[in-house]
Amino acid sequence: MPDLNKIMQTIRRDAGLETEIQQGPLIQIEVDENANRLPLIESAGETYERPISVCFAGVGTHGVNVVMSLKNQNLTNELVDFVGINSDGSSMKELDKLGFKDNIWLSSVDSNTHLGAGGKLEVGKELGDKYYEQFKKRFKNKELVLVVTGMGGGTGTGAAPLVAKAAKEVQQGKSNTLTIGVASMPSGEEYDKRKIAKLGIEELKKHVDALIVIDQLNLLDVLDQENASVDQGEELVDSRFRIVLQSIMDTVTQYTKRNIDFADVCSTFKDCGDAIVTTVEAPSENVEDIKRELVRALNDKLLIDHYNKIASRLTVYHFFEPGYSVKNHGEVVREIKRIFNWTKTEDGFYNNPVEDPSNFEKVGTGISEEYKGRTKVIVMAGGFVNIPPGKTPSATRAMPAASIQPVQPIAPTRVIAPPPPAQIIQSPPSEPGEDAVDKLIAAGRNKGFTL
Ligand SMILES: Nc1nc2c(ncn2[C@@H]2O[C@H](COP(=O)(O)OP(=O)(O)OP(=O)(O)O)[C@@H](O)[C@H]2O)c(=O)[nH]1
Numbered sequence: 001m002p003d004l005n006k007i008m009q010t011i012r013r014d015a016g017l018e019t020e021i022q023q024g025p026l027i028q029i030e031v032d033e034n035a036n037r038l039p040l041i042e043s044a045g046e047t048y049e050r051p052i053s054v055c056f057a058g059v060g061t062h063g064v065n066v067v068m069s070l071k072n073q074n075l076t077n078e079l080v081d082f083v084g085i086n087s088d089g090s091s092m093k094e095l096d097k098l099g100f101k102d103n104i105w106l107s108s109v110d111s112n113t114h115l116g117a118g119g120k121l122e123v124g125k126e127l128g129d130k131y132y133e134q135f136k137k138r139f140k141n142k143e144l145v146l147v148v149t150g151m152g153g154g155t156g157t158g159a160a161p162l163v164a165k166a167a168k169e170v171q172q173g174k175s176n177t178l179t180i181g182v183a184s185m186p187s188g189e190e191y192d193k194r195k196i197a198k199l200g201i202e203e204l205k206k207h208v209d210a211l212i213v214i215d216q217l218n219l220l221d222v223l224d225q226e227n228a229s230v231d232q233g234e235e236l237v238d239s240r241f242r243i244v245l246q247s248i249m250d251t252v253t254q255y256t257k258r259n260i261d262f263a264d265v266c267s268t269f270k271d272c273g274d275a276i277v278t279t280v281e282a283p284s285e286n287v288e289d290i291k292r293e294l295v296r297a298l299n300d301k302l303l304i305d306h307y308n309k310i311a312s313r314l315t316v317y318h319f320f321e322p323g324y325s326v327k328n329h330g331e332v333v334r335e336i337k338r339i340f341n342w343t344k345t346e347d348g349f350y351n352n353p354v355e356d357p358s359n360f361e362k363v364g365t366g367i368s369e370e371y372k373g374r375t376k377v378i379v380m381a382g383g384f385v386n387i388p389p390g391k392t393p394s395a396t397r398a399m400p401a402a403s404i405q406p407v408q409p410i411a412p413t414r415v416i417a418p419p420p421p422a423q424i425i426q427s428p429p430s431e432p433g434e435d436a437v438d439k440l441i442a443a444g445r446n447k448g449f450t451l
Pocket residue numbers: 059060061062063065066087088116117118119120150151152153154155156157184185186187190193233234237238
């Protein structure tokens with residue numbers, strides 16, 4: 001194995017840096033067997049700690065239920081700080097039993113009862129105001145805050161926008177920070193609640209960078225209407241929340257050669273309004289399988305209808321095994337662009353037709369034996385604008401209810417696993433002409449994907 005320090009010394013000498021950093025190597029990968037975290041990368045005196053600081057805030061009973069279901073699914077780890085925020089004392093007790101600490105109980109405005117907000121938006125809002133400073137304290141140093149809630153009751157509808165506002169206020173002025181809302185709308189069985197839920201959605205949208213809405217109105221269309229049970233319906237909605245959270249976490253916690261990192265996620269979602277996030281998987285033998293899954297998942301009737309809209313910001317993270325064809329990879333990317341109404345060029349590619357400085361496009365790949373016989377795509381879309389009048393969408397319209405197959409709740413494709421135990425990272429042998437610095441960084445990043 002080459003002597004890394006020697007390589008670094010040479011680079012330093014060549015770069016004329018030796019007087020500034022005499023102590024230790026230019027790049028140092030620290031290994032701590034007990035730390036159970038990604039290695040630190042030190043460069044030119046600065047330390048880069050790769051994992052970002054994330055907080056999932058479940059607000060109101062539904063938000064707290066989703067957070068609890070993440071715990072049940074083992075989707076928790078030390079990268080993510082969970083906070084339950086609710087007025088209902090019994091839901092707080094449940095959180096406590098499951099080991100969620102440092103939650104914020106919104107005790108009632110005029111007395112210390114254990115009750116919820118009774119479906120009253122104003123009460124939720126008052127409680128949010130009362131605990132605003134506590135929210136801010138809880139979000140200190142959080143680069144990514146996900147505000148998870150169910151709209152339609154009092155607490156989530158009234159307080160979630162203030163929770164998001166507090167997160168954004170704490171993040172203000174810092175680059176590469178995000179506050180994302182993930183909110184459900186009530187089902188048709190609670191039709192009247194949809195009015196106040198809409199108010200909550202509008203208010204929440206003002207305070208988040210991106211808002212992903214899971215609308216339960218069309219739940220029956222997506223379920224097997226004859227045979228589905230209520231709990232299957234609830235599980236389906238919960239699974240949609242999980243897919244969103246999982247997709248974002250998968251993207252920001254794993255590293256591949258053509259990586260998509262948190263800065264890319266910020267470019268996709270910063271001040272973007274409505275957003276769509278999903279993960280799709282299919283066998284890799286026939287590319288039509290994954291294309292069909294993409295059409296189905298991105299036109300999911302629980303998501304916003306974007307048939308007439310162009311997504312001006314698009315991030316595609318495509319995973320497959322070594323040997324996957326460039327033709328199939330291209331087809332997958334083009335299919336996503338078609339679904340989001342990009343313009344087909346004469347040579348068969350797709351252009352973003354929106355002219356705006358905030359436009360963003362990023363395609364990342366992860367190539368690993370882990371994906372033997374299958375392929376997975378994480379899609380993040382935002383910055384929706386209406387297609388100009390008279391222009392025909394290239395998108396596929398969401399399928400009519402009758403043609404929709406019953407959708408099984410999609411299990412998370414990969415748990416948000418704790419970072420692998422700290423390992424001794426062997427630097428790859430340095431080959432003639434290879435950039436040693438890149439190699440070292442790559443070694444730190446390579447978490448199972450071929451470089
Ligand atoms: N799918 C699903 N929906 C839920 C769940 N819990 C609540 N909801 C729905 O989410 C919406 C908001 O309800 P809650 O979360 O109970 O309301 P809240 O924010 O706690 O407000 P208050 O109870 O009035 O203080 C309503 O439409 C509920 O039917 C759940 O576990 N799963």
